[in-house]
Amino acid sequence: MKVSALEIPITRTNQSRLPEVDFNNLPFGSVFSDHMFLADYYDGAWQDARVVPYGPLSLEPAAKVFHYGQEVFEGMKAYKDKEGQVWLFRPLENQRRLNKSASRLMIPELPEAIFMEGLKTLLRTDSDWIPTVAGSSLYIRPFLFASGNGFHASPSDRYTFVIATAPSGAYFAGEVHVRIEEKYSRAANGGVGYAKAGGNYAGQFYPTQLAKEAGFQQVIWTDDNTHEYIEEAGAMNIFVRIGDTLLTSPTSDRILDGITRKSILELAEAEGIPTEVRKISVSEIVEASKKGQLKEMFGAGTAAVVSPISGYGYRDERFDLPEVADSYATFFKKRITDIQYNRSEDPFGWRYPVS
Amino acid sequence: MKVSALEIPITRTNQSRLPEVDFNNLPFGSVFSDHMFLADYYDGAWQDARVVPYGPLSLEPAAKVFHYGQEVFEGMKAYKDKEGQVWLFRPLENQRRLNKSASRLMIPELPEAIFMEGLKTLLRTDSDWIPTVAGSSLYIRPFLFASGNGFHASPSDRYTFVIATAPSGAYFAGEVHVRIEEKYSRAANGGVGYAKAGGNYAGQFYPTQLAKEAGFQQVIWTDDNTHEYIEEAGAMNIFVRIGDTLLTSPTSDRILDGITRKSILELAEAEGIPTEVRKISVSEIVEASKKGQLKEMFGAGTAAVVSPISGYGYRDERFDLPEVADSYATFFKKRITDIQYNRSEDPFGWRYPVS
Structure with a gap:
């Protein structure tokens, strides 16, 4: 047509x-x-x-x-x-x-x-x-x-x-602390988690409310079978920085193929930031925290662009993320919004003029 | 209030x-x-x-x-x-x-x-x-x-x-053949499968359409992790009769606590029909079919009351259910509708008059 x-x-x-x-x-x-x-x-x-x-x-x-x-x-x-x-x-x-x-x-x-x-x-x-x-x-x-x-x-x-x-205006205000969820789940294997389907969102409200009552702002979703692997952060994709490596979960039938997510991966590659797209286990994150190697976690999505995470809870423990001088989250947010608002060159051809 | x-x-x-x-x-x-x-x-x-x-x-x-x-x-x-x-x-x-x-x-x-x-x-x-x-x-x-x-x-x-x-009038017309689903899923552990939430239904339309194109009318949902255990039949609970034993899956956070389901279980107990509420594996169903012990399968829900299943497909095989003289499905449907329409006594106190 x-x-x-x-x-x-x-x-x-x-x-x-x-x-x-x-x-x-x-x-x-x-x-x-x-x-x-x-x-x-x-x-x-x-x-x-x-x-x-x-x-x-x-x-x-x-x-x-x-x-x-x-x-x-x-x-x-x-x-x-x-x-x-x-x-x-x-x-x-x-x-x-x-x-x-x-x-x-x-x-x-x-x-x-x-x-x-x-x-x-x-x-x-x-x-x-x-x-x-x-x-x-x-x-x-x-x-x-x-x-x-x-x-x-x-x-x-x-x-x-x-x-x-x-x-x-801004989607989130203030610091974001997240809880790694082990009871509730967002998506099934073979389900509709990769789609922006309404039901995927209403199902998150109650577990998110429980997290809020425990002092967190958002939930980190894990796989519904083992709860060992992180999948999404609230209604966003999730990134983790261990040492200088940027990690994110692969898309699947459970995980949304986010446009901000893929833009960050392309920017990281262009910038020479080492990146791994693979399953990320909770134990790996906790271990990196304890060794002082977990430098950043952030959500990525259209509404918030990049949403830095200040700390996370897992079972009975709480972990704070450090302040880092060379924040990837800050870098990606600036690069993406500079392109979006036409404040910089657009080497990827992402900007689309409305005339 | x-x-x-x-x-x-x-x-x-x-x-x-x-x-x-x-x-x-x-x-x-x-x-x-x-x-x-x-x-x-x-x-x-x-x-x-x-x-x-x-x-x-x-x-x-x-x-x-x-x-x-x-x-x-x-x-x-x-x-x-x-x-x-x-x-x-x-x-x-x-x-x-x-x-x-x-x-x-x-x-x-x-x-x-x-x-x-x-x-x-x-x-x-x-x-x-x-x-x-x-x-x-x-x-x-x-x-x-x-x-x-x-x-x-x-x-x-x-x-x-x-x-x-x-x-x-009637919800289903004609024979119902079902496909045991191994790729798509209805519900996640820790999800909203037990709730009558809208999103649970829209997610079924596409897999059901694929089943229809393959010559079936409905899908038998299995667990999203192993696809080894049956969970629901389309938008109904599922019952299986092996020999003279009536089997149904236990309710969980993935399976709806159906009112027709629980009424059937109460009727079966009163009638002395041996009943097992437990996980039912696909291999057990296929094996019972091959030995001639799988006598009936049926869905149970408010819309159709009891919906007998004439046959099922699993992977590349198709199995027909036999015609049985002493059908449980027929028995339960008659007992429940007789109570519903006030054509019989109501020993369980299920009927509720609107005056």
């Missing part, structure tokens, strides 16, 4: 909420821009691509999204540089991953043209909503869900695609 | 859809009754319990149910006997399980009074929708979901509880 920008009709709001927004005090993902992009799947095709005012969706109580969690999403950001040019970061990776997630949940794949032209049309329509305050960006949430009706536990015959956006 | 029946306001539809319904040709769960029950959680309490015409729900695109799968449901049925009396089957078990599911997904528990009084008020309002045609019943779908807004992956601050109903 070919969808040119001109074919996406735009219905503009007649009362912008922009004057109400305090761009100097933006929360994360809770102030929504004036417009959204919508498309619907029915009669076997994605159609009716359109930009409309952000507002309520109307769904029957029998819509399958409410019952069977047939829903996937992506997380992206738009950045505005000093000249007012708007940029995305590797958006085609999100488009491809959305479809990978969708396929696992039996949601019909969305054509690239609808995703990309819809996104660009929306960003042009709401370009005044893209923050310019340092550290802020426009968080973009594309999502696909089952909008057809029925209580039969089977795939829907109708789906809805939405892109909504929210000018946002 | 005390909610008496009188405190639930009822807004009646001014145009019933009842005359359009063909009660002799009811599908499963796709014709919806005139009314629904609603309650909302906000400011830290469940409130605004009400019966209103069945119709669209209005939600912001940022509602967390669309993104993080924070949603749980139950399945129940209402039966009308020859005298027109309406019955439920062990409804308090559903009420308790809904809250068990809700807790795992960090959804605030729903008071029993709201669940039960809401349900009874709704059934009284739509009592003409409860079918009397043999084999039909009113399928009841209570569900709870996150209706608060925000792109932050954390629990919602608002929730909605809905009960919607659908006069329904």
